[in-house]
Amino acid sequence: MPTHYQGTTEEILALDAFIKLNRSVIAVQGRLLPALQREFGLTESQIAVLEALKHLGPLQQGELCQKILRSGSNVTTVVDNLERDGLVQRSRDESDRRIQVVNLTEKGRELVDRALPVHVGRITDTMAALEPEEQRELGRLCRKLGRAGESK
Amino acid sequence: MPTHYQGTTEEILALDAFIKLNRSVIAVQGRLLPALQREFGLTESQIAVLEALKHLGPLQQGELCQKILRSGSNVTTVVDNLERDGLVQRSRDESDRRIQVVNLTEKGRELVDRALPVHVGRITDTMAALEPEEQRELGRLCRKLGRAGESK
DNA sequence: ATCGAATGTTTCGATGTCGAAATATATGGA
DNA sequence: TCCATATATTTCGACATCGAAACATTCGAT
Numbered sequence: 001m002p003t004h005y006q007g008t009t010e011e012i013l014a015l016d017a018f019i020k021l022n023r024s025v026i027a028v029q030g031r032l033l034p035a036l037q038r039e040f041g042l043t044e045s046q047i048a049v050l051e052a053l054k055h056l057g058p059l060q061q062g063e064l065c066q067k068i069l070r071s072g073s074n075v076t077t078v079v080d081n082l083e084r085d086g087l088v089q090r091s092r093d094e095s096d097r098r099i100q101v102v103n104l105t106e107k108g109r110e111l112v113d114r115a116l117p118v119h120v121g122r123i124t125d126t127m128a129a130l131e132p133e134e135q136r137e138l139g140r141l142c143r144k145l146g147r148a149g150e151s152k
Numbered sequence: 153m154p155t156h157y158q159g160t161t162e163e164i165l166a167l168d169a170f171i172k173l174n175r176s177v178i179a180v181q182g183r184l185l186p187a188l189q190r191e192f193g194l195t196e197s198q199i200a201v202l203e204a205l206k207h208l209g210p211l212q213q214g215e216l217c218q219k220i221l222r223s224g225s226n227v228t229t230v231v232d233n234l235e236r237d238g239l240v241q242r243s244r245d246e247s248d249r250r251i252q253v254v255n256l257t258e259k260g261r262e263l264v265d266r267a268l269p270v271h272v273g274r275i276t277d278t279m280a281a282l283e284p285e286e287q288r289e290l291g292r293l294c295r296k297l298g299r300a301g302e303s304k
Numbered sequence: 305a306t307c308g309a310a311t312g313t314t315t316c317g318a319t320g321t322c323g324a325a326a327t328a329t330a331t332g333g334a
Numbered sequence: 335t336c337c338a339t340a341t342a343t344t345t346c347g348a349c350a351t352c353g354a355a356a357c358a359t360t361c362g363a364t
Contacts, residue, residue, distance in 0.1 A: 067172035
């Protein structure tokens with residue numbers, strides 16, 4: 001699994017870490033998402049929205065963008081599909097009619113209450129490949145990397 | 153940026169690391185991919201294919217699946233678009249006509265030769281948020297995590 | 305009070321992504 | 335030789351994803 005790329009030592013080190021970072025996410029999600037789809041009919045984005053609503057209550061779509069780190073147009077699509085499936089409900093904010101407030105339906109709440117513990121259990125099992133101290137260190141490094149150039 | 157999820161200590165630790173891992177990839181790619189698209193008109197999958205062909209020579213589509221970690225149907229789509237843009241060329245293997253061999257065109261080689269150094273430079277800059285020793289450790293942890301349950 | 309700028313959302317067109325089914329070809333055994 | 339099975343790719347339908355443009359609404363300055 002070498003890098004193949006001819007470059008400086010610095011570039012090879014960076015590229016190697018970058019590739020392993022990306023592959024680890026693909027590998028981990030590849031183990032989680034098919035099960036989530038099969039058992040609960042949910043995609044990654046869908047459970048992210050449902051989880052945010054469960055823990056934070058009704059949210060504006062713009063707030064959902066922040067939470068799930070996706071574009072506005074994407075949130076429109078994901079919420080469209082959740083609404084079609086009866087898991088969430090949109091309502092216009094009365095004091096500012098530009099705003100769509102998204103909330104869980106009873107069906108949505110029931111589903112996320114069932115799915116989330118199972119999903120978190122699988123995440124925990126997967127992450128258990130690393131010792132607790134390694135998980136902490138991975139978290140620290142990822143946080144540092146993600147934060148860098150955040151203000152841009 | 154806490155987890156909100158109510159669970160065991162083990163679950164909270166795992167979920168926290170998992171979330172930071174995912175977010176770091178989104179953040180890093182969010183800095184790299186718009187520039188790649190703007191300057192060279194390439195997506196992540198497209199440059200992954202071009203890079204594999206540059207370093208490994210002509211490949212069967214099935215081999216490309218392995219290299220870029222995507223499904224067969226996805227590789228068909230990505231190669232379709234690259235072929236339409238004149239960057240790669242397909243040819244049937246004469247001894248086994250099921251196989252499509254994909255190769256760079258001159259235009260494709262010229263583009264990847266131009267784009268790759270710039271892209272790798274940006275990756276290097278981004279990863280420079282971590283010290284060299286931290287990059288090595290991140291690589292080690294991601295590799296360990298990605299490898300777990302690999303055989304399955 | 306009005307109008308232009310700002311803000312929140314949707315639409316549109318393109319690409320990526322998957323799994324299942326369909327298609328094309330090859331291979332091995334009867 | 336012929337056919338069942340295996341392998342490589344494509345097709346299909348669904349969802350995700352983005353950025354730009356359109357749309358709706360609010361807000362501020364005049």
